[in-house]
Amino acid sequence: MKKILNKNLTLFYTSNFPKKLSYNSSKKHTVTIGIGGNIGNTKTIFDKLLLYLRNDTRFDLLITSPLLLNPPFGFLEQNHFLNGIIALKTNLAPNDFLKNMQRLEKRLGRKRSFQDAPRTLDIDIIFFDDKKINTQNLIIPHKDWANRESVIIPLKHL
Known part of the structure; x- marks a missing residue:
């Protein structure tokens, strides 16, 4: 199912996005990640990501947003x-979590060629959590998140 927000923005609903996952997690950190992609079958890649996260005991998935199709920037x-949001819990420290996501x-299939x-x-x-981190490798909250439709629209749907 899809819902057209305007000529540049469309929300997609799939079997995994949005989805509430029922975990009574005892893990200590709540993390919100943004996911995006525009090469290959992005929905399938997102489904594989969810499968990897679900099968990894270091993560408890909480909820996913619908997916937003939106134009590139930069x-x-x-x-x-295609962009979405996933909320999860973990005991990993921020830098260890970052390394795992990378x-x-x-x-x-991610290859880093140039910015954007x-x-x-x-x-x-x-x-x-509510952490503020500003290092060369990691900035939390994510830089300029509040001005990106690719983040705020899916986030509203959690």
């Missing part, structure tokens, strides 16, 4: 992106 000469990106380049999967840490 580098504009590329396909529209491994999953790579496992699912087309990609199979991008995983951004939007929030990690």
Whole structure:
């Protein structure tokens, strides 16, 4: 099912997006990640990501948003992106969590060529509890998240 928001924005509803997952998690950190992609079958890649996360005992999935089809920003000469939000719990520290997400990106075909380049999967840490981190490798909350439709629209649907 899809819902057209305007000529540039469409929400998609699939079997995994949105989805409430029933975990009574005892893990200590609540993390909100943004996912995006515009190369290959993005919905299938997102489903594989969910499967990896579900099968990894370091993560308890809480909820997913619907998926938003939206235009690229930065580098504009590329396909529209499909974006979504996943909330989960973990005991990993922020930098360890980041390393794990980067491994999953790579496992699912991510190649880093230049900033805002087309990609199979991008995983951004939007929030990690209420932490504020600003290092060379990690900025939390994610830089400029509140001005990105690709984040705020799916986030509203959690």
